[in-house]
Amino acid sequence: MALYTALVMTIALTVGNAADTRPINRPVGLAGTVIGLGGRGDPACARVPDKLSGRVVPTGTDYLPSPYPATLNMIGSVRVGMPDLHRLVTTTADTITVVAYSEGTLLAEQEKRNLRNDSTAPAPQNLRFLEIASPFIPNGGIFARFPGMGIPYLIPGMGPARDTWYNTTYIANEYDPYADFPAYFNPAALLNTLMAVSYAHPDAFYDPVDQTSPENFV
Secondary structure, three states: OHHHHHHHHHHHHHHOOOOOOOOOOOOOOOOOEEEEEOOOOOOOOOOHHHOHHHOOOOOOOEEEEOOOOOOOOHHHHHHHHHHHHHHHHHHOOOOEEEEEEOOHHHHHHHHHHHHOOOOOOOOHHHEEEEEEOOOOOOOOOHHHHOOOOOEOOOEOOOOOOOOOOOEEEEEOOOOOOOOOOOOOOOHHHHHHHHHHHHHOOOHHHHOOOOOOOHHHEO
16 A cells, blocks of 8 residues: 555656646635745746636735745755745735645645744734645545655655644545545555546646535535
């Protein structure tokens, strides 16, 4: 099982976030300031506003991308990107929503953990998180299924989401190998997960998701 899981993660890392050059032109939805963290291959976080039918960044809302390398070296990407994310979260004078997709959720989760012991942390009512295709989902995320699992020098073993002061919404497609990994050793489910590297996790399959539907988030 562990070998299969490592194989799925390796394949997902290789093809999971293909480049997407579609224009961002459908703004409606959340209020305040949105801080965006894109997936692998989106270091400028330009594709975040296109997530969930474009409802992440409504008209009149500030969008602040939090750039980071967004490379296959996720440990290095998190290390480089955290200072800028922390600066934006702790100095933005507004109600903040951090919207993170795929690899970007590694930074969002780390920031939540860092804020627990930070005197500059925003009040709980002023900050919330929206994590898309996140491996931290308590029931389904691959980090929750295999706590502590990582790949040395590549993927941090961060475990499932930890308790936080801040409200967090998780959105996952069924069989997404990061966000909805099978709970049991079922060959059919494992095959679906392997195939879902290409048909459930990439940007194109999250952009049209309706974030208001209870069927699409937990």
